[in-house]
Every structure is written in C-alpha cells, then in structure tokens.
Amino acid sequence: MTWKSLHTRFSSQCSVCRKEVPQGTEAYWDTESRELQCTDCHAALSHYREASGAGAGARYEYERRALREASEKERKWGKVLSFLTLPWQTTSFETRAWLQGSKGEAKLGALLDAWSARHDGTVLHDCRASLRPGARSNIDHIAIAPTGVYVIDTKTFAGTVAVHRGGIPFLRESPTLLVRGVDRTNLVDRMDWQVETVQRAMDDLTVPINPILCIMPRYAASWKGTFRIRRVLITDAQGLIRLLRRRGTLHSDARETIARRLQSALPPSSGSR
Numbered sequence: 542m543t544w545k546s547l548h549t550r551f552s553s554q555c556s557v558c559r560k561e562v563p564q565g566t567e568a569y570w571d572t573e574s575r576e577l578q579c580t581d582c583h584a585a586l587s588h589y590r591e592a593s594g595a596g597a598g599a600r601y602e603y604e605r606r607a608l609r610e611a612s613e614k615e616r617k618w619g620k621v622l623s624f625l626t627l628p629w630q631t632t633s634f635e636t637r638a639w640l641q642g643s644k645g646e647a648k649l650g651a652l653l654d655a656w657s658a659r660h661d662g663t664v665l666h667d668c669r670a671s672l673r674p675g676a677r678s679n680i681d682h683i684a685i686a687p688t689g690v691y692v693i694d695t696k697t698f699a700g701t702v703a704v705h706r707g708g709i710p711f712l713r714e715s716p717t718l719l720v721r722g723v724d725r726t727n728l729v730d731r732m733d734w735q736v737e738t739v740q741r742a743m744d745d746l747t748v749p750i751n752p753i754l755c756i757m758p759r760y761a762a763s764w765k766g767t768f769r770i771r772r773v774l775i776t777d778a779q780g781l782i783r784l785l786r787r788r789g790t791l792h793s794d795a796r797e798t799i800a801r802r803l804q805s806a807l808p809p810s811s812g813s814r
C-alpha cells in the first residue's frame with residue numbers, strides 16, 4: 542500500500558476525474574506511481590482497490606476509466622443532462638472491455654480454483670509484477686501443475702477468434718492470431734515479459750514454464766481448439782484444464798516450493814493499486 546493522505550502544495554489535477562485539486566486541499570498521493578487522486582475518486586475506488594482474486598485488477602481499471610468518462614460527460618453536458626444519460630452510454634467500448642475482461646478472468650479463476658482443490662495443484666491469481674520501479678503490471682493467473690508452471694493471460698473476446706497459418710506453407714510465415722479479422726498477434730508477444738518475470742521469480746531453470754493465452758469467448762461458438770504460436774499455446778478454459786490435469790514429474794513438495802517462491806516474489810495486487 543503506497544497511498545498517502547496529504548494537503549496539496551500546488552494546484553493539481555486528479556488523475557482519475559481530471560478535476561482541479563486546488564492548493565491546500567486534501568488529496569491522496571501514490572508514492573510509487575506518483576499519481577494524485579481527489580478524495581471523492583479515492584473513496585469511490587477504495588472497495589475495488591482493496592479487492593483481491595481473479596479479475597480484481599481489471600475491475601479496478603474499469604471503475605477508474607468509468608469514473609473518468611462520467612466526469613468528462615458531466616463537464617460536457619452538465620450535471621442534469623449527464624444524469625439522464627443511460628449507464629451504457631456513459632462508458633466507451635474500450636472501457637466496457639475492461640469489465641468484460643474482469644468477468645472472464647473471474648470465471649477462469651473459479652475453474653482454476655476448482656481444479657486446484659480437486660487435483661492438489663496450486664493457482665495464484667492477479668499477481669503483482671513490477672517491470673521497473675514505478676511501473677506496475679499484473680499476471681492474470683499462475684498455475685503450478687505436475688507438468689510444470691503455467692503462466693496464463695486471459696482474454697475475453699466477442700466474435701470470431703482464429704489462428705491464420707499463412708497462405709504459402711513453404712514460406713514458413715509465422716501464424717497470426719485474428720480477432721474479428723484484426724491481427725492481435727501482439728498478445729502472444731506480450732507473454733514474453735510474463736514468462737521472464739516468472740522465470741526470474743522461480744530461480745529454477747529445470748522446471749518448464751508454459752505461456753498460455755486463454756480465450757474466454759463471450760459467445761459460446763466463437764472459439765474452439767488449441768493452437769500454438771511460437772511457444773505460446775492459445776486455448777480455451779476446457780483445453781487449459783485438460784492440460785493441467787495431465788500426469789507429470791513435478792511432485793507435490795517441488796510444487797509447494799515453487800508456489801511459496803512465486804507467492805512471495807509476485808504477491809496478489811490487492812492493496813497495491
């Protein structure tokens with residue numbers, strides 16, 4: 542927890558609602574991200590800031606963005622008119638995607654918890670990973686199974702998700718991940734830092750780390766199957782659980798040691814938002 546209550550020395554701006562915070566006003570300051578929040582925004586977000594578990598980080602981001610957009614709308618339309626707008630008209634598509642993402646993470650989180658309870662595995666949710674001082678990022682889930690460690694990034698998509706293998710086989714074009722026809726292979730690239738972070742935290746090169754991009758479709762029929770792009774496996778929740786259930790050589794003592802190491806190096810992000 543890095544938030545501090547203070548009285549502003551200069552006239553400033555709230556990082557959430559963008560309203561002016563006059564000099565000498567009470568506000569909250571995060572020493573790590575160097576972010577200032579007015580007392581209203583800080584109070585409105587407190588419940589989501591402290592929340593823990595799968596999807597909590599994405600939910601906090603949704604609430605933060607929604608608060609900003611509501612405040613922008615109020616500035617533009619005035620209090621009365623913006624009060625009359627319907628809730629789904631106050632948030633943008635991008636902001637609502639954070640809410641859908643948080644729901645997808647929570648849903649997968651529950652499935653992973655059920656797997657770990659039944660199969661003696663360990664799962665960590667919403668792990669805090671600092672890339673550099675002041676910057677924060679999180680890893681959605683880490684599962685420690687008999688076949689190794691699984692670093693899981695959850696993505697919730699509506700519409701078709703497909704892997705395009707490239708038209709001419711002998712050219713060995715690398716496959717692309719298409720979401721509603723748009724190239725989102727960058728999501729595969731973004732798994733690199735997550736694998737590096739977990740590798741560093743584990744400090745054990747003998748245990749395999751498997752990067753997984755888990756697609757949580759918003760409509761049942763939009764995604765089926767398991768594909769690999771470079772070392773990243775792209776699958777759905779059922780495919781992931783099947784992988785975790787496989788027999789392997791990592792016995793329970795070794796799994797516990799890894800879990801303890803990862804828990805201390807990459808703690809849950811609750812209280813650090």
Ligand SMILES: [Zn+2]
Nearest residue numbers: 555558579582
């Ligand atoms: Zn504010």
